[in-house]
Amino acid sequence: MEWIKSPWPWYVGGPLITFIMVLMLFFGKSFGISSTLKTVCSIGGAGKLSEFFKFDWKEQVWNLFFVVGALIGGYIASHYMTAHQAIELNIETKTALISSGILNPGAEYVPTTIFSWDNLFTLQGFVFMVVGGFMVGFGTRYADGCTSGHAISGLSNLQFPSLIAVIGFFLGGLFVTHLILPALL
Amino acid sequence: MKYLKFLIVGLIFGVILTKSEVISWYRIYEMFRFEAFHMYGVIGSAVILGIIAIQLIKRFKMKDVDGNPIVIQPKAKNKWAPLLGGTIFGCGWAMTGACPGPIYILIGNGFLMFIVVLLSAILGTFVYGMLDGKLPK
Numbered sequence: 001m002e003w004i005k006s007p008w009p010w011y012v013g014g015p016l017i018t019f020i021m022v023l024m025l026f027f028g029k030s031f032g033i034s035s036t037l038k039t040v041c042s043i044g045g046a047g048k049l050s051e052f053f054k055f056d057w058k059e060q061v062w063n064l065f066f067v068v069g070a071l072i073g074g075y076i077a078s079h080y081m082t083a084h085q086a087i088e089l090n091i092e093t094k095t096a097l098i099s100s101g102i103l104n105p106g107a108e109y110v111p112t113t114i115f116s117w118d119n120l121f122t123l124q125g126f127v128f129m130v131v132g133g134f135m136v137g138f139g140t141r142y143a144d145g146c147t148s149g150h151a152i153s154g155l156s157n158l159q160f161p162s163l164i165a166v167i168g169f170f171l172g173g174l175f176v177t178h179l180i181l182p183a184l185l
Numbered sequence: 186m187k188y189l190k191f192l193i194v195g196l197i198f199g200v201i202l203t204k205s206e207v208i209s210w211y212r213i214y215e216m217f218r219f220e221a222f223h224m225y226g227v228i229g230s231a232v233i234l235g236i237i238a239i240q241l242i243k244r245f246k247m248k249d250v251d252g253n254p255i256v257i258q259p260k261a262k263n264k265w266a267p268l269l270g271g272t273i274f275g276c277g278w279a280m281t282g283a284c285p286g287p288i289y290i291l292i293g294n295g296f297l298m299f300i301v302v303l304l305s306a307i308l309g310t311f312v313y314g315m316l317d318g319k320l321p322k
Binding site (some may be wrong): 004007008009010011012013015016017018020021022023024025026027028029030033035036037038040041042046048049050052053057059061062063065066067068069070071072073074075076077078082087089090092093097099105106109110111114115116117120122123127128129130131133134135136137138139140141142145146147148149150151152153154155156157158159160161162164165166167168169170171172173174175176177178180181185 | 188191202208210211213220234235237250257261264266269291301310311319
């Protein structure tokens with residue numbers, strides 16, 4: 001059972017994600033997670049302010065169960081299925097991060113010096129958490145999908161708009177990683 | 186309880202993304218610096234197998250558990266919305282290191298700061314909804 005506790009390689013993770021997508025299709029639903037953010041807005045009454053949120057959110061409750069399940073899965077995996085949460089980073093990535101002041105890159109899944117309550121009200125923390133989160137929510141809804149809906153389901157179904165969206169994901173990600181993050185790290 | 190199966194599939198999804206390190210900020214950073222194959226392997230193998238699976242579903246006209254034909258709703262044939270929205274999301278992905286699924290999963294992993302990221306993402310979705318129809322599609 002040692003393999004359960006050690007990190008799973010890409011050729012285990014990738015095919016299992018396909019398995020989840022196919023399973024959802026057999027349950028009559030399509031795999032797409034960013035829609036849950038829209039559903040939450042609708043439950044909160046945003047339908048009174050914009051037609052965009054005026055839909056029967058009860059039809060989407062299944063997806064909220066999916067993400068609550070995902071949260072629980074994260075808890076179970078980190079508490080019972082992980083020996084230590086260290087990531088084997090490429091040495092170049094590691095060196096770059098150390099030289100920008102991250103003490104122990106890869107020791108945990110997330111750089112906790114950046115993602116901390118103390119850091120929330122600094123420019124760095126505000127951009128990484130608040131601005132970043134806002135752009136995730138805004139961008140996925142504008143693009144009508146995120147990594148699950150466009151990159152996995154959309155590309156699997158050979159949908160052209162999904163290819164455009166994935167190109168956009170990379171344009172934005174490369175821009176921020178190479179031109180914005182160096183100023184903030 | 187008709188929703189229980191979605192909770193369970195979600196739970197398995199949370200385990201998969203945690204164990205394959207997809208939820209790690211470092212893995213996303215590495216990906217955008219082209220310094221590791223890991224994320225390309227995960228997404229690439231998922232998509233290649235997904236293409237095969239969906240071709241088989243279509244070829245054999247498979248049905249879902251309720252007996253309805255499996256159909257994947259095509260996305261609207263827009264150009265600007267996926268390009269501009271995708272680029273905005275990509276910026277946020279590189280900052281937070283998380284797309285929507287991982288945001289939930291990271292909270293479960295105990296990184297409670299991602300509650301802030303989740304609330305910001307909900308706010309971002311809300312602001313988009315207020316502007317819907319006013320932006321280039």
